Amino acid sequence: MLEIKNLHAGINDKPILNGIDLVVPTGEVHAIMGPNGSGKSTLSYVLSGRDGYAATEGSATFDGHDLLEMAPEARAALGVFLAFQYPVELPGVGNANFLRTALNAQRRARGEAEVDAPSFFKLARAAMKALSMPDDMLKRNVNVGFSGGEKKRNEVLQMAILKPRLAILDETDSGLDIDALKIVADGVNDQRGPEFSAVIITHYQRLLDYIVPDRVHVLSAGRIIRSGGPELAKELEANGYAGMVAEAA
Amino acid sequence: MSASLKPSALQGATEAFVTRFEGLKARLPGDGDQREAAAVLLRRTGLPGPREEAWRYTNLRSLADQEFHEPLTEVADCAELLARVPDIDAPRLVFVDGRFRDDLSAVPPTAGVRVGGPAFGLLARPEHEKLVALNTMLAEDGAEIGIAAGVDAGTLLLISLATDQNGRAVAFHPRHTISLGEGARLTLVEIGLGEGVYLHNPVTSVVVAKGASLTHLRIQNEGAAAFVLSTLYADVAERGTYDSFTLALGGRLTRAEIHARLGGPNAIVHLNAAQLLADGQHADFTTVVSHDAPNCASRQTVKTVLTGKSRGVFQGKIEVARAAQKTDGYQMNQALLLSDEAEMDSKPQLEIYADDVKCSHGATVGELDPEQMFYLRSRGLPEAEARSLLVRAFLAEALDPITHDQARAAMEAAIALWWERHPA
Structure with missing residues (x-):
């Protein structure tokens, strides 16, 4: 809670x-x-520790x-987990390496066993299929050269793999066309x-x-x-x- | 600050080296006239000083303050160093304290190798490079590696181990040549490891004939108190390739200087490098690329990561002769400063006498991006792991062209170990 x-x-x-x-x-x-300007993004950053x-x-x-x-x-x-309004590009960091490093860092911190590469790829491919993401997005550098929609889908992919207990989605819908919006929404609903x-x-x-x-809350002036x-x-x-x-x- | 002291310290060091030469010269193998000429040059000009343009950022004062001795001839114990040589399946030439060690080496069947004396070669210019004059005067040993026309000689390791001679600072000046005949191919992996205080001053000449290709991968992982000053000359003929990558993470004061000449049409030269510097380290990567023929391409991607109070230097000069039309020259120098006390000096120089050329250069110096750091940490990466990941990403562009899997793995491992020892 x-x-x-x-x-x-x-x-x-x-x-x-x-x-x-x-x-x-x-x-x-x-x-x-x-x-x-009501403070929506500030709230997400304060909660995630920026x-x-x-x-x-x-x-x-x-x-x-x-x-x-x-x-x-x-x-x-x-x-x-914070899904970023503007996901950050990481040139030189492969998406698969990024996702597995993040997953295992969290698992280590919780005292859980790390996930080996084959199990990770199985997990990642299944999650990508559900989000209609092509497999090659795992090979590309994190968010580099991604369209706006691809970046948002990549955020939801991270959420699907990291399986947070509390997700904060900061304007994840901005810049999405209706098809991408449905895919992202399905990803959250899953x-x-x-x-x-x-x-x-x-x-x-x-x-x-x-x-x-x-529930819906309306924020104004903080x-x-x-x-x-x-x-x-x-x-x-x-x-x-x-x-x-x-x-x- | 007493600038007038500096030349005299360097002068003193020069005298010490020349005196050593006088005592040794009857025993030194090879061409005595070349050595005498080099001694005359050196006595006249001394070691490079801070007033010389090419040595503005790298001061040899700390070298001059150190007294160096001859390596002892008895067999030095280098088991520990040998154990640190990365696993690469290939024949190897091993030098210990500058001397060839037959018992540790495995000479390749597909290459002609001669050892036991300096391989002076024809490219070196002791009249221009003072450290090359020093090397010429005192060189005792080296490898002469020749690959016959049309032969693919696979991979060869050239290993230099410097042992800690019970605290005696030693100096050695190996002299190598590598010649590839027409259409020949070789991947040369050069590895430098060491312990204690020493000066390693190698000079290497590389001749790449028509259509031949040398991939030269260097891992400079020498002792933390070492002075490593290397000079390499490469001459590349028509359609030949000299593709080199230098990883520098060892040594106290180091410089890798490369003079590469593209001498025939459609030749290719790559001089890529990555330098990782911890507190107290100084590393200099200096290149002169001479385009002397049309339709040639040169590429330099040089990345430096600096922590603590360290200093990095990149000097890159591209000379394009009048005849070298359609030259494609590219130079990129990027530095990542992980400390407020670190310093990076970058000096790109273009000298272009042809009118139809494409030459670009760029230099950036920056810190880790806080947005990227927060992104990684918000995904669960501890701060140190996030930094390490971003530093490796920064180096990736320079490392990515390396296609030799074992050499690449050895470099990644050296970087990982460096990072463990020097977490920024």
Whole structure:
């Protein structure tokens, strides 16, 4: 379970999150929506431990572990996964090597046995098939020369292989055409289960047609101003953020 | 700072070497006139000093402060060093403290090999390169390797081991030649390992005849207190290829200097290198590529990783003669600084006298990308592992053209071991 209490955070002393309270129970998928600049990406970076994004007040725990005190790799080993809005290119690093190194680093940190190369490739090929990714994407350098859609699919592939317990998807739908959107949504839906939680950060309601969330939260000026069921996303789509933001102010 | 002291220290070192030559010369094998001429040159000009353009970034002062002796002739114990020689299935020529060791070597059946004296060759220019004058004066041994026309000689190892002679600093100056006849082929893997303080000052001449191809892979993994100053001359004829890669990760003060001449049309020269430098190390990769014929191509990808207080140097000169139309020259020098105290000096030079040529060069100096670091760590890689992965990715471009699997594996292993010893 992810529990965020009165979280204040910012970048280089500039406050962006102004007291977030959010609980995502194990097994649930929650969507966070909000206008540009509301703090959505900052929240994802604070939860995953990016340098320069410091919490100044409040707490964020996952299954009782204080995330804010942990190194990014320790959060990953605990099962926290961030799907990047802008996946990073790694020239000179093969995708297969990257994925296996990451998987085994997490397994080592958890005291589990490492996965050998044949078992890894079996696992990876199955995951790629499910995401309609050609096999040669394993041989290419990580995200180098990938289209926008391929990069996002590669994020979901990493999620499928690393099998996190808490996935944070930061605008994974941006830049995707409708076919890619469905593939990505299927990839997330495949992970859903009693042990999997997700925070889906999105600007648009469209993705939520395919990944139906248990709860929807609206973020504005670094605070959650409304929470509701999936119907809240539809309301936003119809009326926009302006009215809701004005009402909260 | 007393700059006036430097020439005298170098002068003192020069005197010591010349005095050694005077004492030894009756016993030294080979052409005595060449040696005398080199001694005259050296006595007149001394060792290279910081006021010379080619030695602006690499100061031999620390070498001059060191007194060097003759390697002792009794058989040195090199079992430990031998055990560190990477596993490469090939015949081998092993030199210990600069002297050929028949008992450790396995001479290849497909190559003509002569040892027991310096293989002076015809390419070296002691009048231009002072360390080559030093080598010519004192060279005692070396390998003369000849591959007959049309022969594919496979892989050959040329190994230099420097033993720690109970703390006695020694100097040795091997002199090698490698000649490939028309259409001949050879992969030469050169490995340098050592312990203790020593000066290893090898000079090598490489002659590649028409249509021949030499792949020269060098692993310079010498002792941490070693001075390693190598000079190589290569002359490549029509459609010939000299494809070299130098991995430098050992030594205290090292320089690999290469003069490569593309002497016939459609010749190819690759001078790639990777340097990994830890605290206190200085490594210099200096190249002069002379395009003297049309339609030739030269490629240089040089990558340097610097940690601690280390200093890396790359000097790359491409000369294109008037006759060398349609030259394709490429030079890329990139450095990764993993410490605030490290320094990289990069000096590309183009001298072009032909009008229809394509020559490009670039140099970058940077740090590890924090975005890439965070991406890897967010996937579970501990910081040190993420750095190691990114450093290897940085080196990959230089290493990737190496197609010899065992040599490539040996280099990867040397890099991995280096990284374990010097985690940045």
